[in-house]
Structure formats: structure tokens, C-alpha cells
Amino acid sequence: MFANSRTVASAQTGPHDKLAALVDRHRDAVYRKPLAAYSAGAFDAAIVAWRNAGAAPLIIDAGCGVGESTLRLATQFPDHFVMGIDQSESRIVRGKDWWDGEWPGNFVWVRADLVDFWRQLFEAGIRPARHYLLYPNPWPKIGQLARRWHAHAVFPTVVALGGVLECRSNWDLYIEEFALAVEWLCGVRPVVEAWSPEAGVEPMTPFERKYLASGHGLHRCVVTLPSPLAAPWAGR
Template sequence: MERMHTAVPGNSRQVVSRQTGPHEDLFAEVAKHARHRWARPIADYNRQAFAAAEAWLAGRPQPLILDSGCGTGDSTRLLAARHPTHSVIGIDRSADRLSRQRGGSPENCLLLRADLVDFWRLARAAGWRPERHYLLYPNPEPKPKHLKRRFHAHPVFPDLVALGGHFESRSNWRIYLEELALALEFHGRPAEIVPVPESEPPLTLFERKYRASGQPLWCLRTTEGGGASA
């Protein structure tokens, strides 16, 4: 669920789906998962990764930023550079992606291999309250039959919402963000969808590829408290 496949730079494929709007089963899935706390056993390697994050944060009183599904960590390093007074943690389930380091990381940046669906639950149980939370270009799973693979229709979604903070997600498939906005609204978190400004430096390699391919890019951000983008 974390990242979608892309083709060569400047020629990235557009998302293709039979959906022309939010999925008709979206609210049923969101409501079902809101009624029951997900109790799937948490993998040991995810507990170890979370323990490493807790140890790293122990001596850091700065506000926290999460970069969920960070891929190679480019976005995490950029966010850490933009927010030097914050602690920034990037999480991705792929050891291969995380191994593709391009330059050093700022001192306030930590990259971890973990599955988000476990990490978010551990963070919620530990009382984490990130000031900002980014979910950049998740795999949109555009086939209608794969609705349940999308984070907003997954049993872990209430745990993501419970973490709070200014939340931002980006995608080149607006319908994904429209569904995400509806799911957030169900949980009492209003959000808006706006175009990603072309003048803004890309946060991720995916954003750079999609922009070079001429695809429209969209940003969802929660609006309570007036939190600013990036």
C-alpha cells in the first residue's frame, strides 16, 4: 500500500481506474473500522523499530514530524532540513528503498524500516502526538475491488487519525484524496484538496517524475487550526 510503481522519469504512467468518483462502499468500510480496534498481532521487527524510535526521541524535546511511507527517505531529509527545530522520522517497509541513500541525513532525521500498519498502532498506544504527519504518494490501489487496500478503508485508519497533528497527503489521483477527505471528515477532521504549486520544489522522487510527465498533482491537508503545508 505504500508506494505505486512508476515508469521512467518524464514518462510516468497516469492512474487508470473504472472509478469516476469515491467508491460506493467507502463509508461502510470506514464506519465498520471505526467501531472496532484492530487487534492483529504486531510483528517483532516492528516492535524493535518502534523501540529504536522511542530511544532516539528520548533525549529530543523537539516537536515530532512523521513521514509515513518515506521510500528512499528523500522527503524525510528535506522535511528535516526545512524544520531544523523538529525531530523528523521517516518510516518505510522496504529495506531496499531505504538503502538507496543519496547524501547524508540531517542530525534531526531518523529513517526506520517498519510496516506502517504496525508502527501507527504502536505510536497510538504510546501516546505519540506528532505536530505534522505526511503520507506522500501512497499506492492508490485504483482497481475498485482493491478499495480495502487503501489506507482510508483499512482497519488501521482509526489509529492513523488518532495520532492527530496537521496531516498532509499528496497524490496524482484526485479520487484517492477525495476518499481520504471523506474518511477524515467521518472522524471529525475536515480537510481541503488543493493543487500542488508548480513553483514548489518537489518533496519526493515520485512528485518530480509526475510533474515532469505533465500530470496534475494534488495535496490534501487538514484544516483545523490552520496548519500550513510543508
């Protein structure tokens, strides 16, 4: 069955009461997790591919899964270069027979740890023009807050990268929390809205397609972030 995805179930009825304290802690702390062994090589290869393609404005497709969103973003923004990043090699290399027509030439898929890749981008002084987090694992149990990206120790670095940041989810509280964390870190209030693709527009990811077919409400947070130079806590 395709249209059989369950809605997110959680005991939370509003933003987590420990979110603000956790975001504050991460903003003020130095994040020292060592890079994964494969991260340096993966990052270097991705940067070479981008520069060889002309170093066009960069789009980060964070957690790209099987890579459909990477291809759609590369098609939608032909004057940009898209990096689709996922930790799972099997998802990235899986067959792409679901894609009709020619592949765009302005993208690369990267097998890397997102936590490492974000920090490497920041340390290298590379700032994306656009940045997507499409349907991340919501970790909906109350005790799982720290596993949500906006409550992770790397999130101040994500915000410090700047650009247009967009997150989508089928759980409205995830998007509400995400927007709160962004605002607390940079002082800019994101746009939070119920959302669905325009008529005739293909869903961006397999999850988006399945959630729509299952009758879920979709939600997104979109924000144009300020210059990272205005964020002294960045890169930690």
C-alpha cells in the same frame, strides 16, 4: 526515460460507493492484527533516537521510500524531529548520492510496518505535530478499495494521532476519498486542492518529481486534526 509515468487509470468516476460503510466498520471495530516480529525493536530504537535529540515536536514521514522526503522535511522544519518510516529495508539503506550538502541532524529512518508503527505511537501516547502520506500506492481498481490507506482498518488510529495531516497523490479521487474518510471520522473538513511546488522549490519525493515531469496533475488533502481525546474509537 524519466518523464514517462502513466496517469492513474480507474473505472471509478467518483468516491467509492462502499467507502462510507467500510470506514464505519473500521471505526467501530477493534483491530487485533499482531505486531510484526521486528516492529517492537524498530519502534523502541526510533523513540530513543527522538528522545536523545531532545524530543522536539515530531513529524512522521509515512512510507518514506528512499528517504528524500525525510531529509527535505528535516531541513524545512529544523526545530522538529522527523521519523521516516518504510517497510522496505533496501529502499531505506540505498545510496543517497542524490543529496547535495550536509545531512540534517534531526531525523531517523525506521524500517517498520506502518500499520504497527501507527498503533505503537498511539499506545505510547506519542502524538505527532505533523504527519505526511506522500504519494501512497493508489490501488485504483474498484475491487482494491480496502488497500487504500483511508479504507484500511488502521485509519481511525491514524486520524486519532492528531496533528497536521497531509496526503498527496497524482489521483484526485484518492485525495477526495481520503478527505471524506477523515471528515467522517473526526468531523473536520480537510482542505482539498490541486497543488504543485512553488517555483524554485525541489519536489519532496522522487515520485513527485517524476509525476511533475510527466505532466500529471498533483492533488493534496491537508487537515489539522482535533485532539485525539475527542475520539473514543481511537487506537483500535
